[in-house]
Amino acid sequence: MLATIILTAETIGVIAFAVSGALLAVEKNFDIFGIMVLGLLTAFGGGVVRDLLLGLVPPVFFSSYTMAGLAVLASLAVFLLYRFGGDMRLLSGRDITAIVNFFDAIGLGIFAVTGVNMALEHGFADNPLLCITVGTLTGIGGGIIRDIMAGEVPSVLRKNVYALAAILGAACYYCLMILGIGILPSVLAAAGLTVALRLLATYFHWHLPRPRS
Amino acid sequence: MLATIILTAETIGVIAFAVSGALLAVEKNFDIFGIMVLGLLTAFGGGVVRDLLLGLVPPVFFSSYTMAGLAVLASLAVFLLYRFGGDMRLLSGRDITAIVNFFDAIGLGIFAVTGVNMALEHGFADNPLLCITVGTLTGIGGGIIRDIMAGEVPSVLRKNVYALAAILGAACYYCLMILGIGILPSVLAAAGLTVALRLLATYFHWHLPRPRS
């Protein structure tokens, strides 16, 4: 049950992040292989960082044939849709950015949660700093790698309520699990919190204080 | 005694690097959470890289609650000073760069030394290449992560006498410790050497040969 829920969440997260990476690569007009590479790095970069920090080597990615295949297919689908999908070619850079943002929010929320879960599973439940930081880094890691590879300042520093949304999602999941709330409501509540915060912040232009207005 | 000296140095280094990251984030007008994230990444990035290279997982950062709290407070203080400090808002980008440079030099010197020290403590005293390289990477790592995240070419490639200062500080500390000089004079001499070289190089515009003048 736990395994199924986490696996389902991971699958959605991998596809969402692969799509966000592939879309950014489309916007930059990278070739079909560059699109797949950026999709893969976005989908698995956060998880590999998490595994290195927890000492899990080789990282679980390397036995995830199905997940790797899904990420490649998702990236390929983005390319094909854009290349042959007619209407999709009419999308402006701004439209693509908005769609990247949507998929990025989903990946962020899910990976912040599954990152915490991996730390809990490996016996670090008594270390909230580790669990919440590793969860946050799993969530933001793939997007940081995607943005730096594409020559952009990472979303986590640029976008509204981004790091905060990831940290709150990770902390929420950690607390719910420690309190013994079941896995399904914990995943839904915590990942939902992060995704909702990011989407609402984007839609309503919420922003945290900046040095200069 | 050794532990106290290293802990004191680490504390100063963490605060100096957090301030350098937070100031660069202020210059880039990131929001308050982005400022804290960049402060944290700058303060702990080098140490996490060091721990991964030495096989210390999870990295010591994850049990450093006090240090993490100090880095957050230091970053927050930079934001508040800039936002509400009146005079500080009058600082130009150039002034901020100069202050970043000052704090960066302190962090660089201290982390080059504590990086070597961590390698010595873990039984690598007979491998100078490892000790000195790990020390250098601990020193330059946080700044590299800070600069790349902010979209800048890293200081280590851009600034005068930067890599050289870090390597000399790390090598100096390694030699002094191998020679059995006490910990306090070794830390002061080696970290002081790096800090002095960086500040003098900046002040007097020392520079190493370049391909084109």
Add this chain to the structure above:
Amino acid sequence: MLATIILTAETIGVIAFAVSGALLAVEKNFDIFGIMVLGLLTAFGGGVVRDLLLGLVPPVFFSSYTMAGLAVLASLAVFLLYRFGGDMRLLSGRDITAIVNFFDAIGLGIFAVTGVNMALEHGFADNPLLCITVGTLTGIGGGIIRDIMAGEVPSVLRKNVYALAAILGAACYYCLMILGIGILPSVLAAAGLTVALRLLATYFHWHLPRPRS
């Protein structure tokens, strides 16, 4: 025999990647120490990533005194040739880019192969995803670090038939070794495949499909 062939290949790869990093640093007019740092990071970045993913800590780089010395000498030679070589100063940025590309191709081919080899040697022969991905990352890792440090979008996303060439070389070497073909023909065929693909793709302007033509 096996050890000698791999060592020879590694040596050529280290020098080729150090030269590619040093040349890019020359083009950016970094100082002599920045040039050596970029040469070293390019030559050893991919291998360090590989070792971290395989759990080999400290990474083998840290006991490779000769290799590290060679990379420093190669970077220094690039600087001296450019600074005092007369004719080399007449090279345009475009010429330098072409030479970087040549050395980069050689490093890419060799490290894709030696990366797979390291995974095979450590008992991962039954996991093709791991062997081929680790090989590919060993090949592309140094160049990614080089390009990001220099403020460029990494070659792997920008250049024609780059990721594909690395993956095909790594997969080719994996298959030949699993089939029991000897080490020398396997290395030559697989590294040769990657190098040839990259050079031909550059020369004939081969390119894979892009979203927009």
